[in-house]
Amino acid sequence: MQLMTAEIEKALKKNPLYSQDGKGGDSKIVVKYFGGSAATWLITEGEPEPGGDWLLYGFVTLGLPDDFAPGKLLWEWGYVRLSELQSLRFPPFGLGVERDILVEPGKYKVKDEVFMCRQYGRD
Template sequence: MQLMTAQIEKAFKKYPLYSQDGKGGDAKIVVKYFGGSAATWLITEGEPRANGDWMFFGFCTLGLPDDFAPGKLLWEWGYVTLKQLQEVRFPPFGLGVERDILVEPGKYKVKDEVFMCRQYGRD
């Protein structure tokens, strides 16, 4: 699957790095990537790099438990590159990261997508 498309590139012109700084859960999702059993990247900002790669910022989980909230997943804000996402392989079959084709750029907020997840906070 293609992780970057012309539509996504166009959307990042509206949401470059730091453009949604301070919005937290109200930040708009440009693209959602997922893989493995629970790894999820809700990318809210991104810019191309001189080397042809992309730098992204967003709210992410690798599906690890949150030690301070039993039964919940650990989510955090952070950076990831397109190349890093393309290189990830999940055991046992070596499947890669996929793009959620139902998430349209700028249509959903981080809080709307994350809080639907039972492991985050809603039962």
């Protein structure tokens, strides 16, 4: 699956790094990636790098438990390169990262996407 499209590139150019700084859960999602059983990247900002790669920023879970909230997943803000997402493979079948085609750039906020997840906060 193609992780970067012309539509996503256009949306990221309108949302460069630090453009949504301070918005937290109100940050708008540009693209959602997922892989494995629970790994999810809600990308809110990004910029192209020399050589064709992209530096992306967003709210991320790798499906690890949150030690301070039993039964919930650990989520955190962080950076990832597009090339890193493209190179990931998840056991046992070696499947790669996918793009959620139902999440349109700017349509959802981080809090809307994350907090509807039972493992994060809503029961």
